[in-house]
Amino acid sequence: VEPALDELKRRLGEIADLERIQSLLHWDLEVLMPPSGQDARAEQLSTLESILHDRRTHDRIGELVEQLEPYAKSLPHDSDDACLIRVTRRDWERERRVPTELASELEGAAAASYRTWVRAREESDFGAFRPSLERMLELRLRWVECFAPYDDPYDVLLDEHERGMRADRVREIFGTLVPELLALVNEHASDEEDDVPAGPFPIAAQEALSRELVERFGGTWDAFRLDPTVHPFMEELGLRDIRLTSHYRESDLTALFTAMHECGHGLVEFGVNPALDRTPLCEGASSALHESQSRLWENVVGRSLPFWRWFYPRVQQAFPDVLGSAPLDRFHRSVNRVRRSFIRADADEVTYGLHIVLRFELEQELVAGRLAVEDLPEAWNSRFAELLGLEVPDDRLGVLQDVHWASGLFGYFPTYQLGNVLSVQIAEKARESIPDLDARFERGEFSELHDWLRENLYSLGRKFTPAETIERVAGGPIDAQPYLAYLRGKLDTLAEA
Amino acid sequence: VEPALDELKRRLGEIADLERIQSLLHWDLEVLMPPSGQDARAEQLSTLESILHDRRTHDRIGELVEQLEPYAKSLPHDSDDACLIRVTRRDWERERRVPTELASELEGAAAASYRTWVRAREESDFGAFRPSLERMLELRLRWVECFAPYDDPYDVLLDEHERGMRADRVREIFGTLVPELLALVNEHASDEEDDVPAGPFPIAAQEALSRELVERFGGTWDAFRLDPTVHPFMEELGLRDIRLTSHYRESDLTALFTAMHECGHGLVEFGVNPALDRTPLCEGASSALHESQSRLWENVVGRSLPFWRWFYPRVQQAFPDVLGSAPLDRFHRSVNRVRRSFIRADADEVTYGLHIVLRFELEQELVAGRLAVEDLPEAWNSRFAELLGLEVPDDRLGVLQDVHWASGLFGYFPTYQLGNVLSVQIAEKARESIPDLDARFERGEFSELHDWLRENLYSLGRKFTPAETIERVAGGPIDAQPYLAYLRGKLDTLAEA
Numbered sequence: 001v002e003p004a005l006d007e008l009k010r011r012l013g014e015i016a017d018l019e020r021i022q023s024l025l026h027w028d029l030e031v032l033m034p035p036s037g038q039d040a041r042a043e044q045l046s047t048l049e050s051i052l053h054d055r056r057t058h059d060r061i062g063e064l065v066e067q068l069e070p071y072a073k074s075l076p077h078d079s080d081d082a083c084l085i086r087v088t089r090r091d092w093e094r095e096r097r098v099p100t101e102l103a104s105e106l107e108g109a110a111a112a113s114y115r116t117w118v119r120a121r122e123e124s125d126f127g128a129f130r131p132s133l134e135r136m137l138e139l140r141l142r143w144v145e146c147f148a149p150y151d152d153p154y155d156v157l158l159d160e161h162e163r164g165m166r167a168d169r170v171r172e173i174f175g176t177l178v179p180e181l182l183a184l185v186n187e188h189a190s191d192e193e194d195d196v197p198a199g200p201f202p203i204a205a206q207e208a209l210s211r212e213l214v215e216r217f218g219g220t221w222d223a224f225r226l227d228p229t230v231h232p233f234m235e236e237l238g239l240r241d242i243r244l245t246s247h248y249r250e251s252d253l254t255a256l257f258t259a260m261h262e263c264g265h266g267l268v269e270f271g272v273n274p275a276l277d278r279t280p281l282c283e284g285a286s287s288a289l290h291e292s293q294s295r296l297w298e299n300v301v302g303r304s305l306p307f308w309r310w311f312y313p314r315v316q317q318a319f320p321d322v323l324g325s326a327p328l329d330r331f332h333r334s335v336n337r338v339r340r341s342f343i344r345a346d347a348d349e350v351t352y353g354l355h356i357v358l359r360f361e362l363e364q365e366l367v368a369g370r371l372a373v374e375d376l377p378e379a380w381n382s383r384f385a386e387l388l389g390l391e392v393p394d395d396r397l398g399v400l401q402d403v404h405w406a407s408g409l410f411g412y413f414p415t416y417q418l419g420n421v422l423s424v425q426i427a428e429k430a431r432e433s434i435p436d437l438d439a440r441f442e443r444g445e446f447s448e449l450h451d452w453l454r455e456n457l458y459s460l461g462r463k464f465t466p467a468e469t470i471e472r473v474a475g476g477p478i479d480a481q482p483y484l485a486y487l488r489g490k491l492d493t494l495a496e497a
Numbered sequence: 498v499e500p501a502l503d504e505l506k507r508r509l510g511e512i513a514d515l516e517r518i519q520s521l522l523h524w525d526l527e528v529l530m531p532p533s534g535q536d537a538r539a540e541q542l543s544t545l546e547s548i549l550h551d552r553r554t555h556d557r558i559g560e561l562v563e564q565l566e567p568y569a570k571s572l573p574h575d576s577d578d579a580c581l582i583r584v585t586r587r588d589w590e591r592e593r594r595v596p597t598e599l600a601s602e603l604e605g606a607a608a609a610s611y612r613t614w615v616r617a618r619e620e621s622d623f624g625a626f627r628p629s630l631e632r633m634l635e636l637r638l639r640w641v642e643c644f645a646p647y648d649d650p651y652d653v654l655l656d657e658h659e660r661g662m663r664a665d666r667v668r669e670i671f672g673t674l675v676p677e678l679l680a681l682v683n684e685h686a687s688d689e690e691d692d693v694p695a696g697p698f699p700i701a702a703q704e705a706l707s708r709e710l711v712e713r714f715g716g717t718w719d720a721f722r723l724d725p726t727v728h729p730f731m732e733e734l735g736l737r738d739i740r741l742t743s744h745y746r747e748s749d750l751t752a753l754f755t756a757m758h759e760c761g762h763g764l765v766e767f768g769v770n771p772a773l774d775r776t777p778l779c780e781g782a783s784s785a786l787h788e789s790q791s792r793l794w795e796n797v798v799g800r801s802l803p804f805w806r807w808f809y810p811r812v813q814q815a816f817p818d819v820l821g822s823a824p825l826d827r828f829h830r831s832v833n834r835v836r837r838s839f840i841r842a843d844a845d846e847v848t849y850g851l852h853i854v855l856r857f858e859l860e861q862e863l864v865a866g867r868l869a870v871e872d873l874p875e876a877w878n879s880r881f882a883e884l885l886g887l888e889v890p891d892d893r894l895g896v897l898q899d900v901h902w903a904s905g906l907f908g909y910f911p912t913y914q915l916g917n918v919l920s921v922q923i924a925e926k927a928r929e930s931i932p933d934l935d936a937r938f939e940r941g942e943f944s945e946l947h948d949w950l951r952e953n954l955y956s957l958g959r960k961f962t963p964a965e966t967i968e969r970v971a972g973g974p975i976d977a978q979p980y981l982a983y984l985r986g987k988l989d990t991l992a993e994a
Contacts, residue, residue, distance in 0.1 A: 021522065021541050036720040040737065043514050048514070223533040224531060238534045238538065240533035240537065241538070277537075
């Protein structure tokens with residue numbers, strides 16, 4: 001057993017190193033790289049990806065997990081080694097389904113398609129993007145075929161990001177959400193001008209406030225960075241090398257929420273038990289669980305009144321001319337305002353779910369072959385009008401707004417909304433253990449919450465399936481009701497005030 | 498021929514990609530990485546190095562160059578393919594000499610030794626560093642043995658950085674230099690206080706001036722970056738992704754010379770013929786040739802009077818309080834002042850060579866086993882006193898100052914001084930083609946010089962041996978006389994003024 005386990009860990013360690021290197025290549029590309037470096041970087045990414053794919057699908061890994069199976073069975077279900085062998089077998093079997101040529105074709109086409117999308121979006125020209133999208137969809141469907149037989153092709157897509165999740169389960173959860181969200185929007189959406197001034201908020205001060213938030217939430221600068229970029233994201237380059245990014249605009253304070261959001265993602269990675277380092281278990285358990293944490297810190301904490309009781313005076317101090325005379329309640333209302341709008345990434349907590357539902361529906365139609373790519377803008381605009389009550393004026397504000405499809409990512413969007421739902425379930429569980437959470441937020445104390453989340457969620461990494469992990473941390477399966485109650489409670493309180 | 502050449506180029510392209518990835522890992526480590534990321538980065542570097550070593554020494558490369566030999570012989574000596582096959586064969590044969598275990602042992606020991614050195618230097622404690630240095634020397638000597646038989650073990654070391662250079666040739670060149678440099682130091686060295694004020698020079702303004710220099714010399718920001726670090730260096734991450742670094746101090750303007758120096762290194766890489774991209778020919782031909790260009794831009798251009806006639810008014814404008822009343826000739830004298838000092842990296846053009854000679858002599862003694870590591874500080878201090886006339890007060894200012902030996906780099910130092918010598922030979926050749934070079938410098942025009950260097954040197958990359966390349970660009974072999982004449986001329990003019 002020992003030599004086989006050592007060899008497996010050595011091989012997995014090298015794969016983990018190469019994945020972190022890949023993350024650095026992406027991070028640098030988005031944050032710093034001089035623009036003309038693009039071609040060389042594409043070559044580097046493609047070379048690295050082919051090495052990674054060869055290693056991940058190497059025969060030897062299959063032999064080793066086979067050989068280690070009896071050992072794994074002899075261990076408790078939650079032992080690190082048992083989990084490692086279980087997850088490795090599953091990853092390996094999945095990766096092996098996809099021929100190397102298809103994997104590298106997808107990678108190459110995604111890079112080209114991304115560039116086409118950037119230009120098409122700028123010019124709001126869906127026609128220019130259409131051939132790329134058709135190509136990505138075709139490649140992704142060939143990829144789905146590698147996993148035949150399946151009940152629903154969409155299950156295959158979901159499984160990539162949310163192991164074990166199924167389309168019918170998502171439909172069920174979203175089926176509960178949609179009428180309630182529509183009712184909340186009808187009741188609370190407002191088209192009023194915001195009554196908090198639109199800046200200017202000098203960027204240096206926004207950056208300082210963002211850094212203060214990361215520190216307070218538990219990030220330490222010996223292990224974290226926070227850098228500006230165009231489309232914010234987080235990359236883990238090592239258990240103690242967490243790269244957060246944000247985007248600053250002088251006209252609003254969105255960057256503060258971005259910092260909290262990316263910090264949440266970072267804390268998930270930072271909190272993995274170091275014993276799992278350099279293994280496939282050393283990351284968040286799924287996309288939805290990751291997103292649950294970015295949203296927990298951004299929304300459940302970062303849009304709450306107790307949080308702003310602590311933080312608003314600091315923000316006022318940073319921008320005395322702009323906010324000096326705007327009272328706390330007005331500010332707090334403005335960061336929770338429900339408003340019908342076009343861009344998902346800027347949407348409030350209530351309309352956000354409707355943006356996701358739209359994408360989920362359209363993706364299913366595309367994947368099932370019931371909707372042609374050329375008819376996508378019309379389908380988008382018509383369903384958008386039904387869900388959000390707005391006429392989409394151009395494709396930049398519509399079907400071209402997100403990068404996901406351009407990169408061949410189908411089946412990812414639902415995990416955002418599942419993450420929102422989970423964020424409330426998990427926060428409530430934490431609140432059971434730490435009843436004075438709000439009082440602590442009012443004092444700017446977040447370490448008890450962070451400790452609880454690390455112990456009950458982050459430390460587990462990817463040891464268990466998403467469903468098992470959710471069961472452990474939230475005490476039950478995904479459930480839309482606590483999320484809806486949270487939204488209703490918040491909006492009613494705001495309406496009464 | 499075609500399929501073999503294609504396969505060779507594909508393999509070499511992947512190696513080139515991985516080398517650039519390695520450069521990014523190093524660049525990020527030195528420039529940005531949060532300090533606690535160190536352990537993860539060390540793992541990544543070690544994994545990548547072992548993949549690189551496997552690929553560089555792969556049997557298949559040997560088979561392919563063997564197969565392509567008749568084709569290469571059928572081509573003109575200077576054809577890209579002939580050069581590629583020639584250089585690849587030579588690199589492969591060299592790399593194959595070293596067993597993978599030794600290569601990775603050297604890599605691992607160097608990383609550990611570097612960390613020990615950093616602490617030992619801080620505390621000026623040679624004893625703490627001695628075991629590491631003994632280990633690095635022992636490993637390097639085992640590495641040298643892989644290349645037996647040889648005339649002189651030092652030749653093996655030199656050959657790694659300066660293909661074909663031999664210790665006896667370096668001794669000859671340095672033998673010409675030393676008495677002349679000593680005479681120049683005796684005649685011109687001054688211990689006077691500098692008569693240009695010691696700042697403060699705000700760092701933002703130094704950075705803006707540095708960027709102006711990079712632009713003027715031919716760097717473009719779509720392909721270059723300039724970032725602060727502790728020990729400046731340049732990394733090429735792609736033909737159009739050149740990373741310069743610099744180090745700023747409020748008390749002096751050294752950073753301007755650092756920017757010119759690193760820009761010179763960057764222009765060498767930036768100027769390689771794009772047809773050579775992703776091959777082992779896509780870099781400078783040797784360490785000395787690389788250094789000749791950093792020194793040409795830093796010293797031959799950047800410490801000349803015509804250059805400062807153009808640039809000094811801009812520097813005065815940036816620091817009016819400090820330099821407003823300091824005349825040009827006083828400033829120009831101060832940046833060319835000959836002064837006995839302890840630190841090589843801060844030395845002037847004349848004493849610099851003596852710092853190198855010291856290291857070259859000691860390295861030969863260490864490698865030949867005539868000097869034990871434990872006796873090194875004493876040997877350093879005593880020879881330092883002879884060459885530079887100063888008593889070394891502590892090892893931080895003495896034997897512990899440079900990183901090279903800590904990293905296992907022996908036989909590298911001479912290339913710095915060979916670069917200085919070459920910088921003048923090459924600049925004189927350029928001057929033959931562009932007689933009004935000084936007049937152009939006075940107008941801030943450097944593009945003719947850059948164009949000449951790119952055409953006659955940079956574009957060649959590593960197609961030819963260093964000696965062939967030097968012959969092509971300088972019209973003859975390395976020769977100390979033009980360099981000595983240049984120093985004498987400059988110092989005499991300064992003395993007369």
